[in-house]
Amino acid sequence: MKRNLVIATLAAATLVGGTATAFAVAGDDDAPSREADVRVSDDSRDDDGGKDDGRDDDAASAKGAKVTAADAIAAALRHTSGTAVKAELDDDDDDVPVWEVDVFGQDQKRYSVHVDPATGKVLTSHIDQDDDDDSDDARELAAARGASVSAEAAARAVAGAHGTVTSVEVDDDGTGRGWDVDSVVGGTEREWRVDFGSGSVSADRTSDNHVSDDRDDRGSDDHDDRGSDD
Template sequence: MRRNIVIAAVTAAALIGGGTATALATTGDDGRSTTPRADVSVSDDGGVRDESDGHDDDSADDRDDRDDAALASSAKVTAADAIAAALRDTPGTAVSADLDDEDDDADDDGDDRGERAAWEVDVLSGDGTWHSVRIDPASGKVLGSHEDADEDDTAEARAALEGGSVSAAEAARAAAGKSTVTSVDLDDDGDDGPAAWEVETRADGKGEQDWRVDLKTGKVTADRSDSDGSGSDDSGSDDD
């Protein structure tokens, strides 16, 4: 009974204090230790630290970052190649391409394969309709496509692209010299200056970085609004 009371008191102290609690070994009537020592602490950020190795458990964000980096490095089909494949299937102008690790259209298309990584390319056709085309990142084959009736940015996209000579595929190739491209999007809201292609790159050990590619010159500059980036002012052009 006394042993149970001691253990309960130590456990309560750990829960209330939010700090380090040590369960001390107690001794039974025969003099032998009956409770093993367990050292557990709660870190300042709320994570649980195992004192045996001194490291916090990985956060969900850290695991997601590693998963995204692994997906990017394993994709054999580049963003530029995925855009080209999508335009062969659905003629028009590619406005964005994103490497997606989840099949968001599985339920709508009746596809019960579950989650499957794919490039998702948004294409604006000549008649003003929008199409979403999914490309296999391993083979470059078209996994499916559908019309996106909810898209209402036709006028904005056309206005931003007017006078520009750099396509989404060319922007992806220009930024590929920085790292592995995981997305290309037309930034036409004007918050970060004139309309441009916004390209995201990712790699193991480098994290995520956003770049802006000029629609007219193809010049690549670091996106200064990207809080996760290195803040470097590297620039260059890899126009084809």
């Protein structure tokens, strides 16, 4: 009976993960019991302590890409004439990096054009059959067509001084019409806003990355000030 209790305890420890305490019981009821620690590793935790490594993947993909975002957009538009509203360096179904460029063709349909980041060659092109609201597509297209600065130009504007661009897309959320552009600078992902009209580049202060950076800077300044007062 006591052996069953030990087995049940060990099974519970395995399910929950962490450290459990079990008692090794002798064959007869009067024999003293001894305590033993049973440690069960929790495989559900990430090797890096649970941190998201998505940014590291973006940085690695950007470093390995020979074709820039702007060049990928240009290649997609040569293949599928129209208006580009988005470009993103992403992994395909085989976990191979590829530029995915969304283009509204002359037929008003949205195409997803895949461009090889090593050669600039168009790999595939197909009509995007996503479940997005048609009104969102219409709004994106209208914003991009009404912009003086194209997606390609926005990518080039950021790449000139703000690192390697990993994505560019229309942002028409009412907070300031422009292009949302992500880049990697020194292994750190940053987010930028490129104005539709002037092409001016500014930090996207609504993003978590920049808010976190600002808080870190303020926290460091406060600590320095307090330390100097002491």
